[in-house]
Amino acid sequence: MTVTDQQTAFDCRQDFAAELLALAAEDERIVAVCNDSVGSSNLVGFRERFPDRLINVGIAEQDLVGVGAGLANAGKIPFVCAAAPFLTGRALEQIKADVAYSEAHVVLCGQSPGMAYGELGPTHHSIEDLSWMRAVAGLDVIVPADSVQTRAAVRWAAASGRPSYVRIPRFKVPVVTPEGAPFEPRRAVLLADGDDATVIAIGSLTSRALQAAALLREEGVHLRVLNMPFLDPLDEEAIVAAARETRGIVTAEEATVSGGLGAAVAATVVTRHPVPMRILGVPRVFAPTGDTAFLLDHFGLSADGIVSAVKDLLRHG
Amino acid sequence: MSLLAADPTRSAVYRQAAERIRRADRHTAAAELDQLATEVRRSIIRMIDRAQLGHVGGDLSVTDILVTCFYGVLSVDPERPRWSGRDRFVLSKGHCAAALYSTLAHCGFFPEAELDTFMAPLSALNGHPNRIKVPGIETNTGALGHGLPVATGCALAAQLDGADWRTFVVLGDGELQEGSNWEAAMAAAHHGLSSLTAVIDRNRLQQGARTEDTNALGALDDKWRSFGWEVREVDGHDHLALLEAMSGSSTGRPVAVIAHTIKGKGVSFMEDRVEWHHKVPSPDQVEAALAELAR
Ligand SMILES: Cc1ncc(C[n+]2csc(CCOP(=O)(O)OP(=O)(O)O)c2C)c(N)n1
Numbered sequence: 001m002t003v004t005d006q007q008t009a010f011d012c013r014q015d016f017a018a019e020l021l022a023l024a025a026e027d028e029r030i031v032a033v034c035n036d037s038v039g040s041s042n043l044v045g046f047r048e049r050f051p052d053r054l055i056n057v058g059i060a061e062q063d064l065v066g067v068g069a070g071l072a073n074a075g076k077i078p079f080v081c082a083a084a085p086f087l088t089g090r091a092l093e094q095i096k097a098d099v100a101y102s103e104a105h106v107v108l109c110g111q112s113p114g115m116a117y118g119e120l121g122p123t124h125h126s127i128e129d130l131s132w133m134r135a136v137a138g139l140d141v142i143v144p145a146d147s148v149q150t151r152a153a154v155r156w157a158a159a160s161g162r163p164s165y166v167r168i169p170r171f172k173v174p175v176v177t178p179e180g181a182p183f184e185p186r187r188a189v190l191l192a193d194g195d196d197a198t199v200i201a202i203g204s205l206t207s208r209a210l211q212a213a214a215l216l217r218e219e220g221v222h223l224r225v226l227n228m229p230f231l232d233p234l235d236e237e238a239i240v241a242a243a244r245e246t247r248g249i250v251t252a253e254e255a256t257v258s259g260g261l262g263a264a265v266a267a268t269v270v271t272r273h274p275v276p277m278r279i280l281g282v283p284r285v286f287a288p289t290g291d292t293a294f295l296l297d298h299f300g301l302s303a304d305g306i307v308s309a310v311k312d313l314l315r316h317g
Numbered sequence: 318m319s320l321l322a323a324d325p326t327r328s329a330v331y332r333q334a335a336e337r338i339r340r341a342d343r344h345t346a347a348a349e350l351d352q353l354a355t356e357v358r359r360s361i362i363r364m365i366d367r368a369q370l371g372h373v374g375g376d377l378s379v380t381d382i383l384v385t386c387f388y389g390v391l392s393v394d395p396e397r398p399r400w401s402g403r404d405r406f407v408l409s410k411g412h413c414a415a416a417l418y419s420t421l422a423h424c425g426f427f428p429e430a431e432l433d434t435f436m437a438p439l440s441a442l443n444g445h446p447n448r449i450k451v452p453g454i455e456t457n458t459g460a461l462g463h464g465l466p467v468a469t470g471c472a473l474a475a476q477l478d479g480a481d482w483r484t485f486v487v488l489g490d491g492e493l494q495e496g497s498n499w500e501a502a503m504a505a506a507h508h509g510l511s512s513l514t515a516v517i518d519r520n521r522l523q524q525g526a527r528t529e530d531t532n533a534l535g536a537l538d539d540k541w542r543s544f545g546w547e548v549r550e551v552d553g554h555d556h557l558a559l560l561e562a563m564s565g566s567s568t569g570r571p572v573a574v575i576a577h578t579i580k581g582k583g584v585s586f587m588e589d590r591v592e593w594h595h596k597v598p599s600p601d602q603v604e605a606a607l608a609e610l611a612r
Contacts (some may be wrong), residue, residue, distance in 0.1 A: 038526075058528075058531045124444070289444070
């Protein structure tokens with residue numbers, strides 16, 4: 001973690017829990033469903049306040065998502081909470097068939113995504129979730145970058161009437177969202193303007209992209225920084241504008257390079273306005289042992305790593 | 318990443334100890350296993366203290382099962398970890414890697430000094446077992462509900478080859494809430510996998526609460542029996558009872574050993590307390606735990 005991260009960083013799970021609790025007080029259709037994860041999903045407060053509306057199915061993620069779909073079909077608004085790797089991986093088919101294909105208004109809440117459980121190893125790393133969730137039709141994929149977006153995501157997903165996947169950060173991140181920024185599908189958040197190159201970042205990498213922009217500004221390079229709270233549906237117009245108005249695009253995400261943000265942006269770029277790109281993420285390997293900050297740096301997912309990628313792009317196209 | 322290398326001195330000691338235990342009278346064998354388990358428990362506490370991470374409750378719960386398995390039951394050779402005639406051992410509750418690593422190091426599968434690197438950057442000793450890095454690990458675990466299906470596959474391979482090696486898998490009781498276990502339980506019985514033994518670490522706690530308050534397992538013995546398994550129930554901290562349950566001859570069916578255990582066993586202030594699932598002891602608590610385990 002860099003110095004600036006540490007000074008003002010927040011664990012978004014607390015914002016998630018607080019907003020869910022406030023929402024549940026306003027709307028009695030809200031229920032929480034979890035898998036032996038009352039503590040790790042920060043649902044202790046919810047259990048105290050609404051004991052009957054917290055359903056703990058035990059260590060059984062396929063059942064978890066199926067039960068969520070049933071609750072939704074019967075008129076509830078379930079927030080289905082579990083560690084992101086097991087929620088998305090183990091219950092992938094339930095997410096596809098019971099939730100998305102059935103248009104069940106379930107909010108899937110993936111806790112501690114990316115490499116938040118660094119030392120616990122690849123079974124516990126959720127780096128494939130973005131690729132998997134993006135591949136499912138009819139599922140909104142929401143990737144908050146800070147506590148402001150986490151709270152907005154809870155509100156938005158509850159009101160949307162649609163199935164969604166919300167990726168709740170655990171790795172501490174500072175607030176990056178400016179006052180009045182949009183939070184809706186197909187709306188990117190402009191965090192810094194510039195015309196040399198564009199960095200598009202989501203989740204925990206967003207603040208690092210801003211740090212990279214500050215470092216590059218000292219060298220006279222002007223970076224545009226875009227954040228995409230919605231990975232799906234994606235803001236294609238902002239991507240095309242960036243491709244037209246800057247010399248190339250670097251994407252950054254705490255996820256595998258196979259199929260997440262980078263792949264989504266690249267598909268838009270090549271079909272609508274080809275420009276050089278660099279895709280930063282976890283390469284197609286299982287991570288070595290280490291804590292989150294160590295692993296992010298290990299894979300070049302630091303401000304310095306983003307700076308190098310931008311320079312490489314500007315130098316070699 | 319290649320496998321860690323064996324420790325030949327330690328593995329020679331292990332071979333002698335295992336032979337002694339298997340030949341000894343019941344009383345002597347039990348005393349020796351008790352001593353070994355205490356050493357393993359002490360090293361678990363030290364590993365978790367150094368890493369400031371880990372699952373101490375489940376580690377201490379499963380230690381007696383692991384030690385009995387490796388010293389009293391399994392036919393394995395730490396210097397030839399992939400020897401084709403070995404018995405297969407799977408720790409399905411992979412979050413208890415510290416207990417498995419410290420047992421394996423004790424047997425000489427790799428140098429004990431390696432335990433100091435538990436969960437440190439670039440260590441082979443990840444928070445959950447990895448078969449590519451650590452000798453003695455048959456399959457990667459950590460996502461619960463994977464061990465029994467994989468062990469069933471191992472036992473099927475032995476049956477296809479007419480081989481006489483056996484397969485053992487250790488499961489958490491909370492873990493049994495995963496449906497994949499029951500799919501495998503059905504298949505193992507269907508195929509008459511008498512060389513397969515599942516040991517259930519029945520400590521009645523899971524991550525956040527008691528199993529019976531979360532998603533009750535109810536009459537666990539009847540569940541296994543109705544799936545076609547032979548069921549044996551033992552005190553999971555009684556080495557002799559475990560030895561007999563795991564080595565007794567089978568009746569053509571897979572065997573489920575329900576081992577009644579105490580989460581946090583051996584450290585009084587951790588015993589049967591849910592918060593010790595993955596709480597890290599303070600320096601004072603580490604000292605107190607090691608003192609209790611010295612007796
Ligand atoms: C598929 C999956 N879901 C959730 C978890 C998180 N988790 C780790 S340990 C644990 C509790 C396990 O309880 P039990 O099997 O009884 O083990 P023990 O109490 O012996 O430690 C949970 C829920 C996981 N590792 N894998």
